[in-house]
Amino acid sequence: MSKTFDHSKIEKKWQERWSVEKKHTIDLSDSENKLYMLVMFSYPSGDKLHIGHWYNYGPTDTWARFKKMQGFKVFEPIGFDAFGLPAENYAIKHGIHPAISTRNNIKYMTEQLQRIGAMYDWDKYLNTSDPDYYKWTQWIFLKLFEMGLAHREKAPVNWCPSCLTVLANEQVKEGSCERCGTTVEKKELSQWFFKITKYSDRLLAGLDEINWPKSTKMMQRNWIGKSKGTTVFYEVDGHDEKIEIFTTRVDTIFGATFIVLAPEHHVLDSITTDEQRNKVTEYVERTRERSEIERITNDREKTGIFTGSYAINPITLEKLPIWTSDFVLTGYGSGAIFGTPGHDQRDWEFATKFKLPIKQVIEPYNNEEVDLTKRVCSGEGVLINSGSYNGLDYKDAIVKITEELKSKGKGHHSVNYRLRDWLISRQRYWGAPIPIVYCESCGTVPVPEKDLPVLLPEDIDLEKNIGSESSPLAESESFVNTDCPKCGLKGRREVDTMDTFVDSSWYFLRYTNPQYSEGAWDSSLVNEWLPVDQYVGGQDHATMHLLYARFVCMALYDHKLLNFEEPFTNLYHQGIITNDGAKMSKSKGNVVSPDSFIDNYGSDTFRMYLMFMGPYDEGADWNDKGILGIHRFLNRVWRLCKGETAVKITEDSNKELSTAMHQTIKEVTKDLQDMRFNTAISRIMEYVNALYKVNNVNKDLLETLILILAPFAPHISEELWELFEHKSTVFEHKWPEWDEEIAKSLTITVAVQILGKLRGSFEIESGLTDDILVDNALKLPNIKKHMEGKTLLKSIVIKDKLVNFVVK
RNA sequence: GCCGGGGUGGCGAAACUGGUAGACGCAAGGGACUUAAAAUCCCUCGGUCGUUUAGACCAUGCGGGUUCGAGUCCCGCCCCCGGCACCA
DSSP states (O other): OOOSOOHHHHHHHHHHHHHHTTTTOOOTTOOTTEEEEEEOOBOOOTTOSOHHHHHHHHHHHHHHHHHHHTTOEEEOOOEEOOOSHHHHHHHHHHOOOHHHHHHHHHHHHHHHHHHHTOOOOGGGOEETTSHHHHHHHHHHHHHHHHTTOEEEEEEEEEEETTTTEEEOGGGEETTEETTTOOBOEEEEEEEEEEOGGGGHHHHHHHGGGSBOOHHHHHHHHHHHOOEEEEEEEEEETTSSOEEEEEESOGGGGGGOOEEEEOTTOTTHHHHOOHHHHHHHHHHHHHHHHSOHHHHHOTTSOOOOEEEEEEEEOTTTOOEEEEEEOTTSOSSSTTSEEEEOTTSOHHHHHHHHHTTOOOOOOEEETTOOOOOTTTOOOOSOEEEOSSGGGTTOBHHHHHHHHHHHHHHTTSEEEEEEOSOOOEEOEEOOSSSOBOOEEEETTTEEEEOOGGGOOOOOOSOOOTGGGTTOSSOGGGGOHHHHEEEOTTTOSEEEEOOOEEOHHHHTTSHHHHTTOTTOOSSSSOHHHHHHHOSBSEEEOOGGGTTTHHHHHHHHHHHHHHTTSOSOSOSBSBEEOOOOEEETTEEOOTTTTOOOOSHHHHHHHOHHHHHHHHHHSSOTTTOEEOOOTTHHHHHHHHHHHHHHHHTOSSSEEESOOOHHHHHHHHHHHHHHHHHHHTTOHHHHHHHHHHHHHHHHTSSEEEHHHHHHHHHHHTTTSHHHHHHHHHHTTOSSOGGGSOOOOOOHHHHSOSEEEEEEEETTEEEEEEEEESSOOHHHHHHHHHHSHHHHHHHTTOOEEEEEEETTTEEEEEEO
16 A cells, blocks of 8 residues: 555645635734735736745745734635736637636636645635626726826826826836837827826825835835935026026036927927937937937937027026936926036037037046046036035035026925836726716816726627727727716717726725625725734735836825725745746746646645745746655655554654654744745754654644644645644644744764864863863864963853864 | 845745744655555654764855844845836
8 A cells, every 4th residue: 555645635625625714815894913924916817826836825825824823814816807908819719708718717717726725815805807896996086086196197108008008107118018029119199197106105105114125125225216306497598598407516507518308298399409400309309200219329429419408506696508318207396407418428529529519617536637528527526617516525515506597586305216107098998997087168078987997898899999099898888988976968988997006005995895886896804904914925016016006005195095004014024936047928938837736745745845846935946856755854854654564653752763853943933024934944944854864753742743744745644634633724723833942952062173163072061161061062073182382372262162272 | 117026945935123043834765554545653864074973064036245143134146036217
């Protein structure tokens, strides 16, 4: 008979029992000792659940089970982020309605999720494409609209010609669509935005209050990009126009030799002289045709055209030629700069190219040689060639010059942000319709709450819509034509749907009661159970989902709908599981399915292997070579506990093993607390190895083993726990505690060094004085040998560890 | 270019606030059991030298430094991964 455990049978048995006995259904009405453990829900794609998902879900369940055993009331929900483009594209290709393909994918993926054996509370399951859910996504839109945080505006926006929709700034990476990699185009379109910029400072301040990875906080800070500086107003010689310029280095204003406007700048047209008009117009048009990626390519040579006009430097009253160039961005600051070519790399390149004068107005601190004909001198220093400001440190000069500008009414201190408003319109079908009606007499009218949800129309031929730049919803007459909720006359519905990041920016609130019909959530539950105590997911969402969710919660807080501002108190990012060094993705064809590993080895082995591969936040390159080792280990535990080895189970106690047991509990507890799963598993392995080395072990040693193994391998642990005649499940037993006294080793090994080089060691009981350790060390033959002919200058003793002799 | 993270055996990796580098596992080699194989159990396993032992020297990306002692701290480089990138 096989002596390996039957993982299929055991896992099936316990998963059924947990489900039947509702072990993971949490009654949220009592929030004492609550712990809300959240993982990022997944998109129900045709790829199904892959190893990357498992890497998120398996280890977090281990942590959750550990916390449950420590006495926390753990809430671990799961669901699907089910709206989105891939289902729609799939529909276009295969003629299957997104609702159907999504339902099929969810069905399959739910089965996969269940095989993990996680403590998911399936009663709280949700799906964002369900009308019962997106009704409330629309409701949140209305709340933001009420607050003036949702507005429609014509603006140059990012358009992905492959996805046939606009994208938020956050979804454009290096000028390309984050999803499909296609180069995005700039388009001037009327779109819906959420006013996230209004929360820039609070989004920054909140980061100090939450326990998030510092790299993620840094990414959000950089993304928000707050910079303090000065706004300067320039008069245009011979015109009424004023040019507003933002700078962080107003100290270099004496070195300004030209002004540059972005090609889209609103005064450009009116200040351009007749002689220059043709050239300027041509340049502006050429810029418009150039793609974003071309424009932002760093090594591109500077281009630009002189407008023929001059601006007056408000401090020096010098006349500065006004140019236009595409290196000045329209969306940042006011879309205009003053060029200080001596001290700014880009301005230097521009001045060099167009033979504009270059002036030095900063003397660098470190007296380095300055040759502005050869290279720029950026950085910090003291002012020169700056009139009465000469000799001032640049930092003081910034303050003083701004004061002068302010007194003359030519400027003031100001702050700029890189963050743009969140563009939420999508010209696609498979998303929540934006609940707005346009009426000729009433204008933009929000759909009343009682009329929600605005259901997605069914009568749409998605295939017909390919290539169209308008939303597929525009196809449906019955959807578009409606009565104005205000005046009752004819109106037209908004045809765009919402960015799916809106769906995911509040799902963690809905989890507390996804069936709730009185509102988006039951405040009595949400205000008790939120914020999320531990959130785990990939870092790729750092400046998207994780930023949007924070914004939405702050807005809802301001609307008095929530009693907290920050949704996720603690955040952790698991690393990425790559395959041949590349991230797993369908397009690369390197996705590894967990299914066959579950069939062959079981969930216990597989999840444990994922945790054993390396540090959880570092991820790993996928490799199934070591999975057998974990399987062997679980078998060793199985046989040991069943008494199928040479080690007999008796009543005898064993002092040494007892010490090992308490040490193991201590180390495993600490490692688990910090999600150091790999080392925790190593400790348990060492413990098992120690148990195998003796002739007999007692029940206490084994039961402790089962208890500390349980979060890692829940099914086999339950089975063994039952074998030891326990009625309740192992997870209802409390996590073992260690006794510091017993955990102390009786004997220790002391290393003996001479001048820091290891020359020997000896075993001795712990807790002895320095003198005794030195005496013992000096007795070692090898030490005597090395000490011959030398004088001992000093003995360094580290208690219970090491003796080092300094000799000459 | 700027901001994070990292570089340790054949491989995945350990090493708490500076204190025996390589725990644990994989792979490999040897042995026990077996008719045989699988499974299992035990042993060896960074490199060079040394007959085994004892031991010595070299080893944590590279070059310096601080220290009785450095994978760990400091200075200067190189490489890999992630993010931002003409942001004024």
